[in-house]
Amino acid sequence: MTYRRVEQVMGLPISLALRGRHAGGRRADDAWASAVMFLRGVDRVFSTYRDDSYVSRLGRGEVGVGDGPPEVAEVLALADAARLASGGAFDVRRTAADGTPVLDTDGVVKGWAIERAAQAFDDLPDTDLCLSGGGDLVCRVADPDGEPWRIGIEDPRHPQRVLAVLPLGNGAVATSGTAHRGQHIVDARTGAPPRGVASVTVVASNLTWADIDATSAFAMGRDALTWLRSRPGRAGVVVWADGSTDTFATPMTRARDASV
Numbered sequence: 001m002t003y004r005r006v007e008q009v010m011g012l013p014i015s016l017a018l019r020g021r022h023a024g025g026r027r028a029d030d031a032w033a034s035a036v037m038f039l040r041g042v043d044r045v046f047s048t049y050r051d052d053s054y055v056s057r058l059g060r061g062e063v064g065v066g067d068g069p070p071e072v073a074e075v076l077a078l079a080d081a082a083r084l085a086s087g088g089a090f091d092v093r094r095t096a097a098d099g100t101p102v103l104d105t106d107g108v109v110k111g112w113a114i115e116r117a118a119q120a121f122d123d124l125p126d127t128d129l130c131l132s133g134g135g136d137l138v139c140r141v142a143d144p145d146g147e148p149w150r151i152g153i154e155d156p157r158h159p160q161r162v163l164a165v166l167p168l169g170n171g172a173v174a175t176s177g178t179a180h181r182g183q184h185i186v187d188a189r190t191g192a193p194p195r196g197v198a199s200v201t202v203v204a205s206n207l208t209w210a211d212i213d214a215t216s217a218f219a220m221g222r223d224a225l226t227w228l229r230s231r232p233g234r235a236g237v238v239v240w241a242d243g244s245t246d247t248f249a250t251p252m253t254r255a256r257d258a259s260v
Contacts, residue, residue: 005032009039010113011049012134017149020142021126028124035120035131042113045069048104059103078208079108083188086216086227091188107185111136111174111211118207136174138207144169156199156239163245164237172207176200176218177239187219194221195241202228202236210234 003018014036022028045068047053054068065073079092092105114133118140121129129140130149139149148167155161156177166173176185177199186193200217204210213231217224217238225238225246233252239245 003028007036009036010043010047010110010133012110013132014039014114014117015132017130018121018124019128019147022124023127028127031120031124035117038117038120039113039133042071042109042116045071046075046105046109046113048106055103055105059101075105075108075112078112078212079105082108082212082216085212085231086219088189089187089219090212090216094186094188094191107215108208108212110134111172111207111209114138115172115207136172136207136211137168138172139168139170141169153201153237157243163239166203168203171203171205172210173201173203173236174207174211174214175202176211176214185215185219187221194219194224196222197224198239198241198243200224200228200236200238202234204234 001023003016003023005016007014016032016035018028044050045054048056050056054063054072057063058065058068058072065076076092082090090107092103092107094102094104110133114131114136115138118129118131118138121127121131126142128142128146128149129138131138137151139151141148146169148169151166151168151173152162153164153166153175155163197218200214202210202214202217204213213228213234217228220227225248228234228236228238228248229250232250235249237245237247
């Protein structure tokens with residue numbers, strides 16, 4: 001039996017699948033409720049679509065980082081690390097067309113939030129987990145030799161078509177592209193949308209950095225694959241604008257590379 005739940009949170013479909021000992025029952029229900037409650041709290045703090053969110057107020061200069069929840073400083077620290085790692089292609093701070101400064105943490109928050117929400121299921125022993133937010137996923141299997149989750153990678157030009165199916169036991173998958181949200185990613189160094197790339201899918205040990213790296217690489221356009229091959233402990237696929245694809249996989253070189 002597979003326990004499944006779906007809830008609309010943060011403007012995204014958040015979906016859960018559990019298999020194994022606690023795939024159902026009160027403990028699964030309580031863990032799901034905790035995960036959803038956490039994500040609703042994240043939305044109240046970080047939503048760029050809510051004028052009263054802390055990040056919106058921070059972007060307008062009404063409050064300071066130190067005045068808010070500690071998660072704000074945590075996310076901004078991740079954003080700074082991502083900016084440095086990407087050479088500036090990824091940046092949560094930008095200037096709007098009218099010259100107004102904009103603080104948009106969406107490129108960090110989604111993966112970070114789903115990763116954190118998955119902790120609500122840590123106390124369900126002998127249970128496999130797949131938690132997805134808008135198609136970015138955290139997966140776990142209780143038995144290393146057990147059945148992996150099967151994750152479909154869609155064709156960005158024809159989203160109903162699956163390009164490949166990825167078996168994943170423990171890890172995370174994130175995809176950035178324009179198939180569902182249109183052209184919403186720019187290269188922060190130029191302010192222009194990237195060219196030559198249709199989507200980037202990254203597999204990593206945690207969703208926070210899988211999501212950041214997928215977004216950063218997509219922002220780089222034609223340089224996406226070269227940059228991804230420099231990132232330790234990553235794998236995935238780049239789909240180019242002409243429909244061709246390239247896969248990549250890099251070794252884990254140092255213990256700390258799992259979170260950088």
